[in-house]
Amino acid sequence: MIRKLFSFKGGVHPPQFKDISTTQPIRPATLAQQLVLPLHQHIGESATPIVEVGDYVLRGQKIARAQGYVSAAVHASSSGTIVAIEERPIPHPSGLSATCIVIDTDGKDRWIEHGPAETSYTEMDVSQLRNIIRSSGIVGLGGAGFPSYIKLNSTGAIIDTLILNGVECEPYISCDDMLMRERPEQIIAGAKIMRHALHAKQVLIAVEDNKPKAHAALVDACRNEDIEVILVPTLYPQGGEKQLIKVLTGKEVPSNGLPVQVGIVVQNVATAAAVHNAINLGKPLTSRIVTISGEGVAEPCNLEVPFGTPMRHLLDQCGGLRNDVNRIIMGGPMMGFAMHSTEIPVIKTTNAILAATQANVAPPSDIMPCIRCGACADVCPVELLPQQLQWFARAKEFDRAQEYNLFDCIECGCCSYVCPSNIPLVHYYRYAKTEIWAQEREKEKADHARQRHEFRLSRIEREKSEKAARLAMKKAAAQGASSNKQAAIQAAMARAKARKNSPGSEPKNTDNLTEAQQQQIKSTDDMRAKAQQIAESRRAQAQQMMAGKQAKDEKE
Amino acid sequence: MLAAVLALTALAIIFGLLLGFAAVRFKVEGDPLADQIDAILPQTQCGQCSYPGCRPYAEAIANGEAEINRCPPGGETTIIALADLLGREPIPLDDEVGEEKPKTVAIIREDICIGCTLCIQACPVDAILGAAKQMHTIIESECTGCELCIEPCPVDCIDMVPIKVDIFHWKWPYPDETTAETRP
Numbered sequence: 001m002i003r004k005l006f007s008f009k010g011g012v013h014p015p016q017f018k019d020i021s022t023t024q025p026i027r028p029a030t031l032a033q034q035l036v037l038p039l040h041q042h043i044g045e046s047a048t049p050i051v052e053v054g055d056y057v058l059r060g061q062k063i064a065r066a067q068g069y070v071s072a073a074v075h076a077s078s079s080g081t082i083v084a085i086e087e088r089p090i091p092h093p094s095g096l097s098a099t100c101i102v103i104d105t106d107g108k109d110r111w112i113e114h115g116p117a118e119t120s121y122t123e124m125d126v127s128q129l130r131n132i133i134r135s136s137g138i139v140g141l142g143g144a145g146f147p148s149y150i151k152l153n154s155t156g157a158i159i160d161t162l163i164l165n166g167v168e169c170e171p172y173i174s175c176d177d178m179l180m181r182e183r184p185e186q187i188i189a190g191a192k193i194m195r196h197a198l199h200a201k202q203v204l205i206a207v208e209d210n211k212p213k214a215h216a217a218l219v220d221a222c223r224n225e226d227i228e229v230i231l232v233p234t235l236y237p238q239g240g241e242k243q244l245i246k247v248l249t250g251k252e253v254p255s256n257g258l259p260v261q262v263g264i265v266v267q268n269v270a271t272a273a274a275v276h277n278a279i280n281l282g283k284p285l286t287s288r289i290v291t292i293s294g295e296g297v298a299e300p301c302n303l304e305v306p307f308g309t310p311m312r313h314l315l316d317q318c319g320g321l322r323n324d325v326n327r328i329i330m331g332g333p334m335m336g337f338a339m340h341s342t343e344i345p346v347i348k349t350t351n352a353i354l355a356a357t358q359a360n361v362a363p364p365s366d367i368m369p370c371i372r373c374g375a376c377a378d379v380c381p382v383e384l385l386p387q388q389l390q391w392f393a394r395a396k397e398f399d400r401a402q403e404y405n406l407f408d409c410i411e412c413g414c415c416s417y418v419c420p421s422n423i424p425l426v427h428y429y430r431y432a433k434t435e436i437w438a439q440e441r442e443k444e445k446a447d448h449a450r451q452r453h454e455f456r457l458s459r460i461e462r463e464k465s466e467k468a469a470r471l472a473m474k475k476a477a478a479q480g481a482s483s484n485k486q487a488a489i490q491a492a493m494a495r496a497k498a499r500k501n502s503p504g505s506e507p508k509n510t511d512n513l514t515e516a517q518q519q520q521i522k523s524t525d526d527m528r529a530k531a532q533q534i535a536e537s538r539r540a541q542a543q544q545m546m547a548g549k550q551a552k553d554e555k556e
Numbered sequence: 557m558l559a560a561v562l563a564l565t566a567l568a569i570i571f572g573l574l575l576g577f578a579a580v581r582f583k584v585e586g587d588p589l590a591d592q593i594d595a596i597l598p599q600t601q602c603g604q605c606s607y608p609g610c611r612p613y614a615e616a617i618a619n620g621e622a623e624i625n626r627c628p629p630g631g632e633t634t635i636i637a638l639a640d641l642l643g644r645e646p647i648p649l650d651d652e653v654g655e656e657k658p659k660t661v662a663i664i665r666e667d668i669c670i671g672c673t674l675c676i677q678a679c680p681v682d683a684i685l686g687a688a689k690q691m692h693t694i695i696e697s698e699c700t701g702c703e704l705c706i707e708p709c710p711v712d713c714i715d716m717v718p719i720k721v722d723i724f725h726w727k728w729p730y731p732d733e734t735t736a737e738t739r740p
Binding site for chain 1: 730
């Protein structure tokens, strides 16, 4: 049955130059003396190191674990000693450094003990499969580097189609082509695992018609499988996820949406092979196939490269660089970016290293004003208005650029490719995107600072009023001090009185007395009474005497 | 005649009550324009605009007492955003208030710090941690780079250092627009 194919709008046909690197089979790269493994080789959070300087590590040993949901682990790509965990230049358009784990290799390339899981993947739980894929550090090997295990989560969505992307539409790059030619069985095995994880109804492998050998090899390997290999007409950028979905199924992924929303998952063929290695062989991701090509390289070829190998080491294995090399590009000529040094290491997303000569690179002096020809809008595969976006980005009108869906731009470079004025359109979009992100971050920080400032102001206000209240209390206390003392004395006296008058206050030692004691008390009381009588009679006598004396005095 | 006067009076009373009720019921708290302006300002709270913080400056702009070009930390972006909001023409930054500088954070040289707490009291966002006669330190993520802590420090142990750009905060530069004709 011949499948009906659709098409996406736009696209270009740049010269391919793929043959120059496909003349030789894939060969393993020689081991570099030092491997530099960045902790950030993927989209998302950087990994966290779990080894220390001085540790001896084996190939495949995990040296950094995934940090957070969108992240990937890093494994040692050869055996050796960790000599540093420090900032080193990494492949990034900025040329900046980031934390890397540096391994001095011992040349033995000894693997850590590994082997297939005890149970076959068909009996494994989906989450168990995803965990193995996560801890094997597998990310999308097509170039974006999105952690693969996340895309293999089908919870809440019914996956109709799993598409394996073997399109490889950028010029010069042939690493997937060679993989499909030489190791189709690995790709098929990986596809079956991913299909099992996603419960996908059908599996399609898309190959562009400029790779007939790869197509033939896959068709041959799929003879007894329920997997369809589809030859699609060559058109750049067909390898884009959304473009490929449109071509194969006619479905459009919504703006800001994910393929999962239309029941489709797309994975690169090299990712499928990596999944096969992780699940069926127990080998984490420690190497990949890299195309070394470009006019500046004497013998273009494909090498299987352990991650962390410096680019210089690989270029030397391909006959070295020609003298007129203008720049080294990681990725293809359309979407790749220039490296600031040849000492930069290969990472998981390095699909190609191109050495471009002076003649290949358009000198920037040719930039001319926009003539509004509209050629860019004709080729845009996302149906944007590249010219408008460029005006907005140039004028720093970022909100207008966003209204024109700047963030749907896949930076494929078609517009820049066809621009007769050589305007670096994609550079403007990249500039605008990073500016908008920076503004969002600054806004967040400003809101945070405002909150803290307001809290501080209210705290100072509160402290002031509390202090005032304390002072007022102290003052009031000082004023009423004397009256308070009087009151306290009065109160104490009242308390004493009350205690005296209360019923239980008379002496208690007069109860239950013996006869003799009562007698004694009685006699004492009698004596007291008698004494009192005598005293009174004496007082009366004295008074009489005094009265008589007074009368006598008055008479006299 | 009388009927008309009565009718109009009645209407006037009804609408008067309605308006009076609406004025109480739908009263807008605060100053919405000042809020909008405040949302654009960078919240450095540095006082370079001569107002004691971003909010007072926002209120001054809203009341027409201040120009929109007095915020050096916000720079051109803020002036353009304010001009957009207020329907005015963007004007260049006022020279008198300072110039737009790259973003910085304060760092305390901890071996020199004597623990006087003066900088803590000066910090508008409570980004300095410390106590009397104890070493102070700056919580880098909270520092707005306002430089208000520099002045009160008696031992000059606070430095402003530019924020280090890493791969997560790096921005693509503005494309080089020099062409064959304009190149010197």
